[in-house]
Structures are given as C-alpha cells and as structure tokens.
Amino acid sequence: MRRNTILVATMAIATIGTTTQSCMAIATSSVGLAVLKQILLGGITKGLNIFSSKDSFLGNQLIEAALPQQLRDINNTLQKVGLNNLVQKEKEYIASAAAFTVDISRPILINAVNSLTAEDAARIVQGGSGAATQLLRERTSAQLMAAIAPKVDAKLNEFGLVQSLNSALSGTNILGSIFGGQNSNNLATGSISKFAAQQMVNGLFNIIENHEQQNSNTILNSLNGSR
Template identity: 90%
Template sequence: MTKNTILVATMAIATIGTTTQSCMAIATSSIGLTVLKQILLGGITKGLNIFSNQDSFLANQLIDAALPQQLRDINNTLQKLGLNNLVQKEKQYIAQAAAFTVDTSRPILVNAVNSLTAEDAARIVQGGSGAATQILKERTSAQLMAAIAPKVDAKLNEFGLVQSLNSALAGTNILGSIFGGQNSNNLATSGISNFAAQQMVNGLFNIIESHEQQNATTILNSLNGVR
C-alpha cells in the first residue's frame, strides 16, 4: 500500500466517523492525528484569509449566516427607515475590523489544534463529520471572544459607527427591545462590538466546519478510486 493510499484511508476514517476497533486504532494513531490537524489547520487558514480581505468577508454566506439576530434586527429597522447606506457602511466597517483580528485569532486556534490528543481523535471519529470543528469551537470560542472583542470595539469606535447608529435609531424602540429596556436611548459601544465579534467567531467556525465537510466528500471519492 502506498503512502498516499494510507493517508487517504486514514483521512476517510477520521472524518466519516467509522467506529470499528481497527478503524479507531488507525484514526487515533500519529498519522491519523496528523491528518486531523492538517484538515483543521487548512480550514483555519482558509477562514482567516477570507477575514483578511474585505470583499471576501462581505461576500461570504457562511459569515453572513453568523450575524446575531440582534444586529440583524437593527439592520432591518435601518432599512425600513430608508437608511440602506448606513447598513452598508456598518457591514463594511465590521469587515474592516475583522481584518484586525486575524493575527490575534490565528495563534489561539493553531495552539488548540496542535494540542489535540489521541483521545480527542477518538471522540472526533465517534462524532462524525463536523466533530473536529465542534471540539475546536468548544475550546476556543470564549478565548477568541475575549481576545478580539476589544480590537473590534476600538476599530468600530474609530470609524464612529456607534454614534451613527445611535443618531439613526433615535426615536425608535429597537434598542430598548434588544437590551431589555436598558440603554434604550443609546446603543452601547460594547453591545455592537460584541455582536460583531460574535459574528466573526461563529462565521469563522462555519468556514472551518465547511472545509472539514468538503474534505470528507473529497476523501470518499478518492478512496473509491484506490480500491
């Protein structure tokens, strides 16, 4: 059996979630664990490259899908008020802020991947496609939020986004409904920044998970060709 065949088979076992004892042994071996890490690192690189480019960030549906409902409600209200231009500016500012989080997010994610163990690989095998991303998300989400939210906050304040939104939404009840009656007259800086940071973190994991799942499909097709 060639080295490539071994790697293809190992990747298929690691991502599909086969649970036989022999497959478990392969997936949790040093080769299987290396392949799992390579898949995750590839997804991280893909996601952070998207974050580094404003146009790519804005066009990515997986990032858009991660938009928190509170921020979506704010945007819907702005659009009803005929302020589509402000919505577009807000999205552009968030995309620009995302680029400033890349260097902070990368070492957190890479270190977490490099810390994966054979026990983690076994859990991933049992969990099936997407399980590797979920483990990474469990271990880094809070750390990522704590690390990037201040950067997002500083950048959005630099752009004056919060002030613009406060002025545009004055006289509406949208802020009161979002913050439960608190800060009803003003959109707190930390509020908009946290919403934006949540979108970035969850959007990044959406991309990583999609990359993991795409590899699973490719691996299956390749495996069929080497039998």
C-alpha cells in the same frame, strides 16, 4: 433458517464492532491525528484569508449566516426608515475590523489544533461530520471572543460606526427591545461591537466546518490508507 439468520446477524454485528475498533485505532495513531490536524489547519487558513480581505468577508455567505439576530433586527429597523446606506456602511466597517483580528485569532486556533490528542481524535471519529470543528469551537470560542472583542470595539468606534448607529436609532425603542427593555441608546456602544465579534467568531467556525466537510473523504481515505 431462523438459526442461520441469527448467526448472520451476530457475525455482522461482530464485523461492525471490529471495523469500528480498527478505525478508532487508526484515528488515534500519529498518522490519523496528523491528518485531522492538517484538515483543521487548512480550514483555519482559509477562514483567516477570507477575513483578511474586505470584499471576501462581505461576499461570504457563511459569514453572513453568522450575523446575530440582534444585529439583524437593528439592520431591519434601519432599512425600514430608509437608512440602507448606513446598513451597508456598518457591514463594510465590520468587514474592515475583521482584518485586524486575524493575527489575534491565528495563534489561539493553531495552538488548540496542535494540542489535540489521540483521545480527541477518537471523539472526533465517533462524532462524525463536523465533529472536529465542534471540538475546536468548544475549546476556543470564549478565548477568541475575549481576545478580539476589544479590538473590534476599538476599530468600530474609530470608524464612527457606533456613534452613527446611536444617532440613527435615537428616538426609537429598537435598542430597548433588544437590550432587555432598557431605553438607552448608549447601550449600543458595547453591544454592537459584541455582536460584530460574535459574527466573526461564528462565521470563522462556519468556514472551518465547511472545509472539514468538503475534505471528509480525504480524511477517510488517508485513515484507511494508513493501515
């Protein structure tokens, strides 16, 4: 009985190994790689379409979840002193600024997806759910931040948001506590825009990852059907 159990276990392990190798071979094929790219490009399109619409941006929970803690702290302080309207204006201005980052972000993301290789596909298969987005995030986050932060900063200053926040927080120590103990409202000038850009980048990847997860069965079915 024990010998039979060992034999069955050995056969099971061998089967799993063969299946894994088979999936890896499929994923690294041109068909498998094309499917992965298609899913990622679909998520990118979905995310950038949301960024193009102020109302869609404001109503998206994945973008709201990406709000940096520092900006949450600032908003909480404003609300505590009765400046809820300013918080709402801030969110609206950030949503409006997001639309101006779409044409900057699109080529960066599309180029990264089109550059994916068979080795990348193999890593994605091994990584499981969300691995494709994680790889895309690793390769483009810094580039996206560098590209869109100046545009976001220009737009938020154009809208007068930074000046309004500085004025509202004048006399408080919230900025000093957030920005390393320095009690200077001028620190908000670049930092508010940086926080907004971080929210945009992380929110965009949240949308792409959600799209990837929603289509995980499509990926598996397409890969299995390519045998």
